[in-house]
Amino acid sequence: MNNKLAGKNILITAGAQGIGEAITRHFIDSGAHVAIHYFSSDDRANELTDYAKSKGVNAIAIGGDLTKEADANALVEKTVADLGSLDILINNAGSLVARKRLHELEAEFWHRVMDINMTSMLFVTRAAAPHLTKNENSSIINLASLAGRKGGHAGSLAYATSKGAILTFTRALASELGPDGTRVNAVAPGLILGTAFHNTHTTKESAAKTIEGIPIERAGNADDVARAVLYLASEYDGFITGATLDINGGVYNM
Numbered sequence: 001m002n003n004k005l006a007g008k009n010i011l012i013t014a015g016a017q018g019i020g021e022a023i024t025r026h027f028i029d030s031g032a033h034v035a036i037h038y039f040s041s042d043d044r045a046n047e048l049t050d051y052a053k054s055k056g057v058n059a060i061a062i063g064g065d066l067t068k069e070a071d072a073n074a075l076v077e078k079t080v081a082d083l084g085s086l087d088i089l090i091n092n093a094g095s096l097v098a099r100k101r102l103h104e105l106e107a108e109f110w111h112r113v114m115d116i117n118m119t120s121m122l123f124v125t126r127a128a129a130p131h132l133t134k135n136e137n138s139s140i141i142n143l144a145s146l147a148g149r150k151g152g153h154a155g156s157l158a159y160a161t162s163k164g165a166i167l168t169f170t171r172a173l174a175s176e177l178g179p180d181g182t183r184v185n186a187v188a189p190g191l192i193l194g195t196a197f198h199n200t201h202t203t204k205e206s207a208a209k210t211i212e213g214i215p216i217e218r219a220g221n222a223d224d225v226a227r228a229v230l231y232l233a234s235e236y237d238g239f240i241t242g243a244t245l246d247i248n249g250g251v252y253n254m
Contacts, residue, residue, distance in 0.1 A: 004234040006031030009083040011076070013037045013066060013124060014093035016045035019143065019192060022222035023090055023229050024048050030230065033058040035079035037093070039065065058083060066093055067115040072123035076131065086131040088233045091121045091142045094162075099155025110158050117162035121169065133180035137236035140182060141229050142170050146190040146248050153206065163188075167244055174242030183241035185232045190248025193219040215250035 010027050014020040015036040021044060027034050028051060038045040038061060045061035052059030060082045064071035080086055094117040100109060121142060132138035147156055148163030167186060174184040191210045211219050228245050246252065 004236060005230065008032045008087040009035070009079075009085050010088045010090065010233070011035045011037070011079045011086060011124075011128065012090040012092055013075075013120070014039065015090070016041075016048055016061070019189065019222045019225045020090075020092040021048065022226040023092065025051070026223075026226040026230050027233075028052045028055050028057055028059065030234075031055075031057060032088075033083050035059075035075075035083060036061045037066070037075055038063055039093070066120035066124055069123050072120065073127045076124065076127035080131050085134065086128055087135055087138055089125065089128045089132060089140045090229060090233070091124060091140065093117075093120055093124075094143060096156060096159040099153075100158065101155055102157055105158060113158040114162050114165075117159065118165050118169070121166065125173065129177060129180075129182070132182045133177065136181055138182045139233050139236065140173070140177075140184045141232050142166050142184070142186040143225075144170070144186045144188040144244060146188050146246070146252060149188055149246070150252055170244060171242045178241055183232075183235070183238065185240060185242070186244040187225060187228050187232070188244050188246050188248070189220060189225045190214075190246070190251055191219045192222060192225060192247075194221055210251070213251055214248070218249065220247060220249060 010032050012020055012024050015024040016038045024034055024036055036045045036048050042061055049059040049061050062075050062078050064075050066072045097113050144166040145163040147160035148167050152160035170184055170186040177184055225247055228247050
């Protein structure tokens with residue numbers, strides 16, 4: 001895997017926190033050059049660029065609100081300008097925002113969740129696709145969720161719907177970009193503890209109940225997801241595209 005990723009240019013959205021940070025570190029450790037997108041704080045992103053430099057690879061940190069088309073376009077343009085090309089795109093940005101049941105869902109909140117999780121992915125992918133297809137082999141990995149498979153816990157209706165849309169987006173995009181040499185896959189993490197997402201939106205009681213139903217009897221961690229992402233990214237001449245890899249300890253499979 002290291003041999004295939006060494007020297008490749010990677011863009012990771014929301015690449016400085018939680019699962020995104022783990023993905024970024026794994027790419028750096030594999031010898032890849034990285035563009036690290038962040039939304040509100042550049043502290044962690046800058047720490048990661050320093051870490052990359054200590055490993056002898058290039059890294060840049062780029063801020064932006066990816067729900068804005070101009071910011072998404074600028075992110076890709078700066079990535080290509082600084083790194084020289086783009087081989088792999090990791091669409092990791094997303095959020096549950098808040099738990100709201102059907103009767104609580106205002107249109108504004110619904111659109112906000114859809115924009116953060118789905119529209120932003122569209123903007124970045126559309127901007128990146130022409131650069132990816134310039135390479136003989138390139139790859140896109142989209143971060144979905146077990147909620148997109150099962151529907152999620154109470155109050156995650158909007159989030160689960162957006163993550164389900166990512167699964168379909170992945171399959172459709174794989175068909176569209178396949179002839180251009182770009183493979184498109186997704187990962188769907190289950191309960192991944194130790195991240196701001198679950199620290200904010202998942203209670204200890206809920207996590208404990210979920211773990212009781214996981215066959216391997218533990219929650220996941222960010223490194224579990226990062227390793228799966230790197231596997232999909234590294235299979236340049238592989239036959240895997242349009243697929244979703246479930247990372248949930250066996251609690252749900254299909």
